Amino acid sequence: MLRDQVGGQGEIEIAQSERALHALEGRTDPFQVRRQNCPMPTTQAESAPQKALRKMGLTRDIDLALHIPLRYEDETRIVKLKDARDGDTVQIEAAVTDCEVQYRGRRQLVVTVDDGTDTCVLRFFTFYPSQQKSLAVGTKLRIRGELKGGFLGFQMVHPSWKPAGGELATALTPVYSTVAGLPQAYLRKAVASGLARAELGDTIPPDVPKRPHWTLKEALHFLHHPTPDVSMATLEDRSHPAWQRLKAEELLAQQLSQLQSKRARDKLKAPRLKAKKGGLHEQLLAALPFSLTAAQRRVSEEIARDVARDVPMHRLLQGDVGSGKTIVAALAAAVAIDAGWQCALMAPTEILAEQHFRKLIGWLEPLLAPRGQRVAWLTGSQRKKERGEMLALIASGEAALVVGTHAVIQEQVQFAKLGLAVIDEQHRFGVEQRLALRGKMLEPGHEPHMLMMSATPIPRTLAMSYYADLDVSTIDELPPGRTPVVTKLVADSRRDEIVERIRAQVAEGRQVYWVCPLIEESEALDLTNATATHEQLSEALPGVMVGLLHSRMPVPEKKAVMSLFVGGQMGVLVSTTVIEVGVDVPNASLMVIEHAERFGLSQLHQLRGRVGRGAAASACVLLYSTGDHGKLGDTAKARLKAMQETSDGFEIARRDLEIRGPGEFLGSRQSGAPLLRFADLMTDTHLLDWARQLAPVMLDRHPEYAERHIGRWLGGKSEYLKA
Structure with missing residues (x-):
């Protein structure tokens, strides 16, 4: 071995x-x-x-x-050293001509071998005495490793080895x-x-059109031990028929489980939340200081139709940064409250939750107060007394709308009548958290209507696959008055020019964000941290209040800093990405993102969305560092180029999917849920279409095949897809 x-x-x-x-x-x-x-x-x-x-x-x-x-190692043949080249991974047979422990900076076992055509040095930096004995002079070995050629000849570092002789492998060796x-x-x-x-019997019915040629058993046995004559390119790009069978099965399992979950949910009951003529939602519309866009009206009507049915709504509301999703959620909440039910809105961070709370209090509290109802606030940082008061309001039903963080789903939170659950930035929550919120309706066989919101638009192919069990509403236009944001790429060496630009903006009464990726020194990443940047800007901008905000600050300090910035007293806010979503300061006209090459594309887009919210001309400066090599990597270059070329959230999402792949793009939507490990939604759309068409046919005509297929691929994880 x-x-x-x-x-x-x-x-x-x-x-x-x-x-x-x-x-x-x-x-x-x-x-x-x-x-x-x-x-x-x-x-x-x-x-x-x-x-x-x-x-x-x-x-x-x-x-x-x-x-x-x-990957695979080729142990099916022996290579002569004279025929090998620097960088090749080869298998050789050679005799040990020298074996000694040397001390060159560190202790190492150095073994010289000769295959009759050339010599090679084997280096082991970690070894046992028993290994040293096994590598005694005269021993014949079969050795495999990567050859490094130098002035002194070939060498291998920590190659694998065994005694020479014996049969050669007949298939490639899996790694x-x-x-x-x-x-x-x-x-x-x-x-x-x-x-x-493993039980590898066929779970795809025999009468299926476009049925894969290879069986799963054939595909798996081949992929674990491919024959040496296989084209490595077809294994690497996953175009080989064995890979095609695996990807088709995986996509089918996902489509089956999501369709099964949707059908199971359609059998559950939810309260009928019918909008009333002259009711709370119409009063809210009349009281708003702005008019809804056509897109906001359209998605509001889609949601109103859904919640009026006794089948639980499971809808994703997606819209670009600043497209006005919060007012759509407020209108849905007004319908639920008017029908005699409670609504819960859960956001991933306290800053975002508070942003929603302030808006909803302003819009709804004047309308709820005459009815003896109010908007409740619930977070993990609350004092015990305040928290107790809020819990009592929620349990009694006096709190018609509950806004908060993950504290909303804790066990001691008991709703009187929860009819609608809204989750903002839903991809930031784990599956268990979303299931917990839906479980807050206590009646068996019932669950609340669910509205999930995301400012990270989902490309169509991704929505078809990962959100096959969701109805999707899209706000595809921005409210009037939003100023286009100019995006500039600036090298870190021009930092002083950016500080001058900030000085000019503040002098005009504008406000500025400066975002840093780290808040403390790291040996691994030589990045300027937020604390140091805060000190530098404070020194460079005398007379300007420069604030600092990061995730490790106590909540009261965060609130105090945000209050000063929102109120306009603070000119510059140095922050980590805690301001990524939910911060709405129309007077902020400049966003500087330091080490922009370190951020993901959707995150850059979210951060850029914090400016351009007022009438003033706004800009986003992507400050990048090329590091020791003097140039950006291809991925970072692609991200920054995309940011400069488009401000369309859907185009950004499409490019983000191309760069990062679906797994990372979707974030914690997948926490605990089955990932697409094999299929690629950018290249395997034909297989996805096949799986989408086959899934309902299998559930209707071949339920036993469907159950076996889901069980094989997902095991007990199919429950997670209900989130």
Whole structure:
């Protein structure tokens, strides 16, 4: 059995892997003597590799079978050193001509081997005495590793090796993603065992059109052990028929589970929330100091139609930054309250929740007060007395609308009659949190209507897949009066010019944001932190109030800083990304984002949306650093270019999906939920279309196939898709 390459790992991790490997191969564990003196627990403890498998979610045979290799090693042939080149990963057979421990900066085992055509030096920075003995002069070895060619000849660092001779492999050797404590040798055996035991019968009905040619069993066996003649390009770009079968199955499982969840939800009951003529929502519309846009009216009508039915609404309201989603939510809340039910609005941060609270208090409190109702505020930072008062108001029903953070879903919060739940920036919440809010309606077989809001527009292909169980409403126009924001890319070397620009803006009575990615020094990232920037700007702008805001500040301090900035007394606010969403200061006309190359595209777009909210000309400066190499990476360059070229949130979202892929794009929507590990929504739309068409047919005509398919791919995780 080949020893696995361990170069680059920490010594403790290497030792753990070595011990696991020794145990797996039945060899003496060098730590065994020490352990014999320790009392053993009465029950058999889980081994480190078993814990690691569980940590990776590889608990079922099918999980192991679906753990596809990251890459492959070719152990099907022996290469002569004379035919090899620098950088090649090769397998050679050679005899040891020298073996010694050297001390060159650090202790290392240096072994010289000769295959008859050339020599190669093997270096081991971590090794056991038993290894040194096994590599004695004269020993013939089969060695595999990456060749590094230099002035003194070839060398390999921590290659894998075993005694020479024996049969060559007939298939490529898989290399799997793993974690500490789980060596490749153990994982290969575990996967092979799982693959042999897994039930891989066909779960796609035989009469399905465009049925994949390969069976799942054929596809998995091939992907774990491809034949040496396979085109590596088709494995790497996942266009091989084996990959196509796997991706088709994965997309089908997702579409089936989401459609199943939607149908199950459609059988539940929700309160009928019918808008009344001259009711609260019409009073609110009449009291507003602005008119709704056509898009706001359209989505409000879609929501009103949904909540008037006794089937739970499950709608995603998406709209670009500043498109006016909060007033749409307020109108939906007014309909619910008028029908005699409560509404809850949950936001991911206290700043965003407070922003909503201030707006909703202003709009709704004057209309609710004559009815003996009010808007309640609930966060984790509240004092015990205030919190108790709010809980009592919610339980009695006097609080018609409850606004807050995740505190809204805590166990002690009991609603009298929750009819509508609104979740803002829903992708920032985990699945369990969204399910907990829906569980606040206590009647069995009932759940509240659910409105989820997002300022990160979802591209159509992504919505079709990840949000197949949602109805989507889109606000596709901005309210009048929003000023276009000019976006400029500026190198960090021109920092002084930016400070002069800030001085001019503040002199005109405008306000400025300066956003930093870190709040304290990091050895890994040489970035100017928010605290240092705050000190520098305070010094450079005498007479200007410069504030500092970051996530580790106590809540009262955050509130005090935001109050000064919102009130206009503070000219410049230095902040981390806690101001990403929800901060609405129309007088702010300049946004400086430091180390913009470190931010994600949707995050940059959200931050840019904090300016341009008033009539003044506004700008967003993306201050970038090229680092030691003197140039930006391709990904960072693509992000900054996209920001400069467009301010359309949907185009930004499309490009973000291209750059980052769907998994990262969706954030914690997926927390605990099954990810698309194999399919790519940018290139596999034909498979997604196939899965979307097949899912309802399978549920209606072949329910037993559908259940087996969902069980195989999702196990117990399908519950999460109900969020």
